[in-house]
Amino acid sequence: MTVFKKNGYRFFFFSREEERPHVHVVSADGESKSWLEPEIEIAKNYYHSSKQIREIEKLIKEKHYAIINAWNMHFRN
Template sequence: MAPTVFRDGSFRFFFFSREEPRMHIHVSHTDGEAKYWIEPKIELAMNQGLTQKQLNEVLLLVEKHYEEILNAWHKHFGN
């Protein structure tokens, strides 16, 4: 299961249900995908195919939706 947290333009932000416990968010795009750690600070964990410009845009979106991501994480994973 990979519930969508939010979409913005051609980016989809989501979680994988059975993955590591450290808080993070995945993002998919037709050009590739990335993963960002949320805690202890927001930072790129993995990138496959996204340009630096796209990564900068994603980072701004993660920062903008930080509270929404936190709430969705706790609701989905229950911690």
């Protein structure tokens, strides 16, 4: 499920996932996974540069509430 797209990144969930809230991010350059709780933290990174990771973290912080709401709607309801 795609949550949102911005700056060439797609932020999404897979339908069958572990319980800890997280979001996957894919771009033309790579893919990463970030934990959303208890803090925003990169869990895995495949080919995103340090600059891209900083941008991804910034976007997650900006949209954190919307991402968590989407997670709850998708997985907990």
